[in-house]
Amino acid sequence: MKAVRLVEARYPLQMQEIPVPSIGERDVLIRVRAAGICHSDVHYRTGQSPVQPLPRTLGHEIAGVVEQVGSHVTTVEVGSRVCVHYVLSCGECSYCNAGHEQFCTRGSMVGRFVDGGYAEYVAVPEHNTVHLPDEIPFEQGAILMCSSATAFHALRKSRLRGGETVAIFGIGGLGASAIQLAYAFGALDVYAIDINADKCKIAEQYGAIPVNASVSDPVTEIRRRTQGKGVDVALEVIGLxxxxKQAIQSLAVMGRAVVAGISHRPLEVDTYQELIGREGEVIGASDHLLHELPLLLELARRGKLKISDTVTRTIPLDAGAINQVLDNLEQFRSDVRTVIVP
Structure with a gap:
């Protein structure tokens, strides 16, 4: 089969012919119908987040059709429409038993430590498949598995309550989903912060109050619009x-800032003025959980979460096209989300 693979860090991905994956008795083989290109894949290509071992087929946002099932598989059958939960876990360690499988002591990840969806086929454990409703296209199902799911988990971590206000820093794939999910969780007002005017317009279409950070200081603007109070929840999904820091500075008393964006640079905080003085919180959000995905998909099926506009482009399974998208993402030039349709 054809697969687009990372052969060496800091070099373009390459198209290769590799064997169709074999499956074990509790695994399924999926014909990939859509694979999202995520900003995390940029980090893998640059070596900022190491991929081991190489070469490796990238792609952790996957939706497709079950092509083959192992002898002990009971929950899906050939022909089933499925999405892939990319966190591979043992199901037995203390973290898995506590419902925190993203910290599994024997855990792995599809598209980073095992071959992913930039290919015609992918093999995953039965446990990692989630039913994709007929109403949701494959392209949307794929990106629900990362950007939307990560936003969903981050908002759950924020303990957002009905009637609270929210600020979302970054209106890419995660931010666009986070706006809608915040309203679904009961947010009263959602402020959407970005330096891209087009993304601010997208946020406004989803009902958010846009704040163009290239025109005004977002912290000052948020405090002006909230009569000096600030927001109850701030979600950072950019990784800068x-x-x-702006997310933390925009908080109201007892506010919670959730950081989901990935950065390896240190964050400076005025602990007295910005945290102790307000009893503010800074919360990390890592990946998402399998048990969160059925509700997320149901929200999408019912139209509470609309991501049709989030998929801004589709491309074929082609190394040149994929590398171009990754180049654009690396320079923050890309549209909200590009999906590979093999």
């Missing part, structure tokens, strides 16, 4: 120390 500057926007993480």
């Amino acid at each position: 120390p500057q926007t993480m």
Whole structure:
């Protein structure tokens, strides 16, 4: 089969012919119908987040049709429409038993430590498949498995309550989903912060109050619009120390800032003025959980979460096209989300 693979860090991905994956008795083989290109894949290509071992087929946002099932598989059958939960876990360690499988002591990840969806087929454990309703296209199902699911988990971590206000820093794939999910969780007002005017318009279409950070200071603007109070929840999904700091500075008394964006640079915080003085909190959000996905998909099926506009482009399974998208993402030039349709 054809697969687009990371052969060496800091070099373009390459198209290769590799064997169709074999499956074990509790695994399924999926014909990939859609694979999202995520900003995390940029980190893998640059070596910022190491991929081991190489070569490796990237792609952790996957939706498709079950092509083959192992002898002990009972929950899906050939022809089933499924999405893939990319966190591979043992189901037995203390973290898995506590419902925190993203910290599994024997855990792995599809598209980073095992071959992923930039290919015609992918093999995963039965446990990692989630039914994709007929009403949701494959392209949307794929990106629900990362950007939307990560936003969902981050908002759950924020303990957002009905009637509270929210600020979302970054209106890419995660941010666009986070706006809608925040309203579904009961948010009263959602402020959407970005430096891209087009993304601010997208946020406004989802009902958010846009704040163009290239025109005005977002912290000052949020406090002006909230009569000096600030927001109850701030969600940072970009991965820049500057926007993480702005998220913290925008908090009201007892506010919670959730950081989901990935950065390896340190964050400076005025602990007295920004945390102790307000009893504010800074919360990390890592990945998402399998048990969260059925509700997320149901929200999408019912139209509470609309991501049709989030999929801004589809491309074929082609190394040149994929590398171009990754180049754009690396320079923050890309549209909200590009999906590979093999």
